[in-house]
Amino acid sequence: MSDHDAHLDIHVDTHLADHRDDHVADPSAGTAGAGRRRRLVVVGHGMVGQRLVEAIRERDREGRWAVTVLGEEPRPAYDRVALTSYLTGTTADELSLVPDEHDGEGDDDCVVRTGDPVVAIDRSARCVTTASGVVVEYDALVLATGSAPFVPPIPGADLDGCFVYRTIDDLDAIRDRAATARTGAVVGGGLLGLEAANALRSLGLDTHVVEFAPRLMPAQVDAGGGEMLRRRIEQLGLTVHADTATERIEASGSDPHDPSGPGLRMVFSDGAAIEVGMVVFSAGIRARDELARACDLDVGERGGVVVDESCRTSDPHIWAIGECARVDGTIYGLVAPGYDMAEVVADQLLGGAAVFSGADTSTKLKLLGVDVASFGDAHATTPGSLEVVYADPVAGVYKKLVVTDDASTMLGGLLVGDASSFAALRTMVGEPLPDTPEQVLMVGPAPSGLDDAAQVCSCQNVSAGTIRSAIGDDGCCDVASVKACTKAGTVCGSCVPLIKTLLAQSGVETSKALCEHFDLSRAELFDVIRVTGQRTFTEIISSHGQGRGCDICKPAVASILASLGSGHILDGEQAALQDTNDHFLANLQRNGTYSVVPRVPGGELTPEKLIVIGEVARDFGLYMKITGGQRIDMFGARVEQLPAIWRRLVDAGFESGHAYGKALRTVKSCVGSTWCRYGVQDSTSLAIMLELRYRGLRSPHKIKAGVSGCARECAEARSKDFGIIASEQGWNLYVGGNGGFNPRHAQLFASNLDTDELVRLIDRFLMFYIRTADRLQRTSAWLEGLDDEHGDGLAYLHRVIVDDDLGICADLDAAVATHVASYTDEWAAVLEDEEKLSRFVSFVNAPDVPDPSIQFVTERDQIRPAGGTESGSLPEGVLGGVADGVPDGVAGGPGPVPVSGPTLEVVRR
Amino acid sequence: MTVTAETGEGPRTRNGARHDESGTGRRVWHPGWVDVCAYDALLPERGAVALVSGVQVALFRMYDGHVHAISNRDPFSGAYVLSRGIVGTRGERPIVASPMHKQAFDLLSGECGDDPAVRVDVFDVRVRAGRVEVYIPRGELAGSGEISEPVTEPGANVGTAPGADVGTEPA
Numbered sequence A: 001m002s003d004h005d006a007h008l009d010i011h012v013d014t015h016l017a018d019h020r021d022d023h024v025a026d027p028s029a030g031t032a033g034a035g036r037r038r039r040l041v042v043v044g045h046g047m048v049g050q051r052l053v054e055a056i057r058e059r060d061r062e063g064r065w066a067v068t069v070l071g072e073e074p075r076p077a078y079d080r081v082a083l084t085s086y087l088t089g090t091t092a093d094e095l096s097l098v099p100d101e102h103d104g105e106g107d108d109d110c111v112v113r114t115g116d117p118v119v120a121i122d123r124s125a126r127c128v129t130t131a132s133g134v135v136v137e138y139d140a141l142v143l144a145t146g147s148a149p150f151v152p153p154i155p156g157a158d159l160d161g162c163f164v165y166r167t168i169d170d171l172d173a174i175r176d177r178a179a180t181a182r183t184g185a186v187v188g189g190g191l192l193g194l195e196a197a198n199a200l201r202s203l204g205l206d207t208h209v210v211e212f213a214p215r216l217m218p219a220q221v222d223a224g225g226g227e228m229l230r231r232r233i234e235q236l237g238l239t240v241h242a243d244t245a246t247e248r249i250e251a252s253g254s255d256p257h258d259p260s261g262p263g264l265r266m267v268f269s270d271g272a273a274i275e276v277g278m279v280v281f282s283a284g285i286r287a288r289d290e291l292a293r294a295c296d297l298d299v300g301e302r303g304g305v306v307v308d309e310s311c312r313t314s315d316p317h318i319w320a321i322g323e324c325a326r327v328d329g330t331i332y333g334l335v336a337p338g339y340d341m342a343e344v345v346a347d348q349l350l351g352g353a354a355v356f357s358g359a360d361t362s363t364k365l366k367l368l369g370v371d372v373a374s375f376g377d378a379h380a381t382t383p384g385s386l387e388v389v390y391a392d393p394v395a396g397v398y399k400k401l402v403v404t405d406d407a408s409t410m411l412g413g414l415l416v417g418d419a420s421s422f423a424a425l426r427t428m429v430g431e432p433l434p435d436t437p438e439q440v441l442m443v444g445p446a447p448s449g450l451d452d453a454a455q456v457c458s459c460q461n462v463s464a465g466t467i468r469s470a471i472g473d474d475g476c477c478d479v480a481s482v483k484a485c486t487k488a489g490t491v492c493g494s495c496v497p498l499i500k501t502l503l504a505q506s507g508v509e510t511s512k513a514l515c516e517h518f519d520l521s522r523a524e525l526f527d528v529i530r531v532t533g534q535r536t537f538t539e540i541i542s543s544h545g546q547g548r549g550c551d552i553c554k555p556a557v558a559s560i561l562a563s564l565g566s567g568h569i570l571d572g573e574q575a576a577l578q579d580t581n582d583h584f585l586a587n588l589q590r591n592g593t594y595s596v597v598p599r600v601p602g603g604e605l606t607p608e609k610l611i612v613i614g615e616v617a618r619d620f621g622l623y624m625k626i627t628g629g630q631r632i633d634m635f636g637a638r639v640e641q642l643p644a645i646w647r648r649l650v651d652a653g654f655e656s657g658h659a660y661g662k663a664l665r666t667v668k669s670c671v672g673s674t675w676c677r678y679g680v681q682d683s684t685s686l687a688i689m690l691e692l693r694y695r696g697l698r699s700p701h702k703i704k705a706g707v708s709g710c711a712r713e714c715a716e717a718r719s720k721d722f723g724i725i726a727s728e729q730g731w732n733l734y735v736g737g738n739g740g741f742n743p744r745h746a747q748l749f750a751s752n753l754d755t756d757e758l759v760r761l762i763d764r765f766l767m768f769y770i771r772t773a774d775r776l777q778r779t780s781a782w783l784e785g786l787d788d789e790h791g792d793g794l795a796y797l798h799r800v801i802v803d804d805d806l807g808i809c810a811d812l813d814a815a816v817a818t819h820v821a822s823y824t825d826e827w828a829a830v831l832e833d834e835e836k837l838s839r840f841v842s843f844v845n846a847p848d849v850p851d852p853s854i855q856f857v858t859e860r861d862q863i864r865p866a867g868g869t870e871s872g873s874l875p876e877g878v879l880g881g882v883a884d885g886v887p888d889g890v891a892g893g894p895g896p897v898p899v900s901g902p903t904l905e906v907v908r909r
Numbered sequence B: 001m002t003v004t005a006e007t008g009e010g011p012r013t014r015n016g017a018r019h020d021e022s023g024t025g026r027r028v029w030h031p032g033w034v035d036v037c038a039y040d041a042l043l044p045e046r047g048a049v050a051l052v053s054g055v056q057v058a059l060f061r062m063y064d065g066h067v068h069a070i071s072n073r074d075p076f077s078g079a080y081v082l083s084r085g086i087v088g089t090r091g092e093r094p095i096v097a098s099p100m101h102k103q104a105f106d107l108l109s110g111e112c113g114d115d116p117a118v119r120v121d122v123f124d125v126r127v128r129a130g131r132v133e134v135y136i137p138r139g140e141l142a143g144s145g146e147i148s149e150p151v152t153e154p155g156a157n158v159g160t161a162p163g164a165d166v167g168t169e170p171a
């Protein structure tokens, strides 16, 4: 088990000008007598440098090494593999790999200086000098400087508007530029180029991909796969120019689509040209070996610090790891081999003899809805190897296995369009084929055959055996605990399906049973109820459960019935299933009173209606507060007052806001292009339309939404279950955000949609969520569950609700249409129904007697519950309407003034 | 079905129990069965609350027709709301879950299944000629009189129930 606290006390020292003349002396100088501590200096605080620090901190229990990390970027190490998610909601803090950045006094064991690159190495004096002039001595020096994007020497490549795609700063610059550009081009159609292109698309740009080779992803894909890939990419709305060399880039007065913005013209070698607002270069990487060159260490002909299998350079005091290292003639552009190198060096520094023995270069493209994966010898370069190909142009699927000439051993393969078997297949490279190649290709391998040595997670180099022992010995019982315990699945995530399979095989059953009364999960129960047409709890529990239910399964069944459109939620037996909020169609508060929230669609409210709300609150003596969802909440209503309050509201044209229900709450919006000088679309009208469409839709948990009229995002749409942000070309849809205890940003799901496309996607997203989520599971947690189950939850969602892989889209559409057509206001229906109204009484034997235990005091001119909001408990002894137990801290003193008991004085006009 | 359509002019019960004000202002009750409401006024598998001469009694009509009566006061929050909880079963035991923070109370013993140190009072209840009667025991029901065990740490349970809508719409 790894010790995650090991790196908690890394001290991060951001470079400040006044360090200019520092001379970092021997950090062990003060520890006289304790034996001299050796000084490790790491140049570069990227993913691999950080991994080395973690490995040393974890294993160097005696504190033999004092570590100094010198980084060029202004922030400590972050997850570069997940860099693109920075554009779709993940924050820099969330990407950080250094969990706790405390300032204050650093410890002697590890100092990180950011924003101060090393500029020279003095091998004879064994010290390095940084740009700010700091000199640091070392006993061991590790270069972990990574690589820089290769910018081809094209005239104009340095013009304003040309970018690379490597760091958070790069992405900030790209985002700024994209805000004014309409079109963009990415030079390079490899793995990273396509990722960058997809990012530009997500920023709302019309995006071109320019690739010199005859096909996309030339390093991974063969001609057949390339064609399939091109189609998939073009379906995403990207324009592909393969077999195209860029000759020069010129400043053209303007982006033709946006004459106000600056523009660039890309001229190709065949004379053709395109006009774009920005260009991103992603045409490969070059190892950052400049420090090594300057101090005469061996470097490769085509770059890279040459190291031996122990990762040592030609100077025995200097190592190189990660993307800057050339080991055995190869530079690895992936993080997993870099992590292995870091482990190797850590081991050697602590007296071990580990060596680096090559690495798995399997890769998977991280594009929404486009599966591409290659593993092993995907290009069939092994002499005599055979290729077995399966292609289905209609479904857009292309799969290839490379096997030895006798078809006995798997050598590698390529998957385009459907990479679901990737995790399992790549563990079989070099292994005997368990079946005929065709069978393996079509059906995928059975992971039961995985032997303990098979590598399940190549990013973190975790074997099946390690995961099995985490499950068997350390008691890991779900993906999350296996991740925490072994680190498997924490980088690219593509091995998570395999981890799940291993969990299932180890007999770990994560019970999905709803509660002691139902063995089914909520999703299963939903299907059962939908398919059987059963509509009463008695029928449902007697045929699919046991006992008489509880506060878990009853509201869950009530919610399912409501989602399936089964009449009023207080009809017949359904009434007994509702929790108190739904039962009284209001929100229970701490003192037993309720709050009332009328719907204010999109937050748009006329003065007349606002006055009605004010009058109602005044006449019933309610406390008023504005909610975060752009509406107004009135507190302190007693059960028997609710019908009278709602009579007034309904008469004035209000309807239930469902603030009490697990249902759509609000669609928050900004004023958008109607009023705002920056707005590009009418966000308010869209929000009102959506709120009216989905009002009353019951769901596993509350649903919140937002619409912003431009990228400035004033409506905070990305903190919602679904959020829409206007772009010049239409709407960008984000899904799976929430605020609350564990805030998450919604992730971009689709861009530049017209309103019909947008509504169709939201319809399907909501209905699919309603049908398959667990009880009380917000959309974010549901999507994470999809991640765990299908590798990439968003891609899976895309396959289900865009590509219709499950063939359920028509059904989802119909379900939403039924909801929209059958919506009626719950409160208006109650007011028309004597029987339902008769439930709104204080006491069954004294229907109009106000509950004497409800007491208020005034504070800032409004009521609040007596008894102190702090105590969590109402005073005892206030039963008979006599406030003989005026709560402590209320009687006398300067505190709030008690208001008389239940018969609160009401001001009437 | 109609709930007792008494016109209320101040707190009143339809019971036959006599009470007198003692000099101390405390109410002293003579023990006895108190008529509360028509059986039909209770909805199956839902609670209702009766004000029985100053005491709030939560009544629950179960699926099998039985009626249970416990104190309406939720000892965790101090609010008088137990009658509004969802009724159900835990194993064989009939329970109600507090609508505040979902602790379950055994309708037969009054015990809290989530914290055995906490109990609520249980009242005897019977149905006679289509009417529900509750037995109010001898003794002084001073103050709430209903809580048997100390309230837990103030606020200890506030907001712990997953997904519980404590406020209405946290921004």
Ligand SMILES: Cc1cc2nc3c(=O)[nH]c(=O)nc-3n(C[C@H](O)[C@H](O)[C@H](O)COP(=O)(O)OP(=O)(O)OC[C@H]3O[C@@H](n4cnc5c(N)ncnc54)[C@H](O)[C@@H]3O)c2cc1C
Pocket: A043, A044, A045, A046, A047, A048, A049, A070, A071, A072, A073, A080, A081, A082, A083, A084, A116, A117, A118, A119, A144, A145, A146, A147, A165, A166, A167, A192, A195, A288, A291, A321, A322, A323, A324, A332, A333, A334, A335, A336, A338, A366, A492
């Ligand atoms: C968009 C993107 C997506 C990727 N996706 C994947 C993926 O899916 N799977 C995968 O395996 N890999 C992926 N990679 C590659 C992966 O990020 C790299 O392999 C990994 O970051 C290499 O780690 P490193 O520490 O060697 O280099 P880096 O992470 O680049 O870190 C090197 C650090 O050293 C600093 N530095 C350089 N010179 C100096 C100096 N003189 N002084 C001080 N500091 C210096 C640099 O500023 C940098 O911060 C992706 C990369 C990008 C850009």
Ligand code: SF4
Pocket: A670, A671, A672, A673, A676, A677, A678, A679, A680, A683, A708, A709, A710, A711, A712, A713, A714, A715
């Ligand atoms: S999001 Fe854009 S359109 Fe909406 S208010 Fe903000 S700046 Fe204006």
Ligand code: FES
Pocket: A456, A457, A458, A459, A460, A488, A489, A490, A491, A492, A493, A494, A495, A496
């Ligand atoms: S293979 Fe990338 S996280 Fe496991």
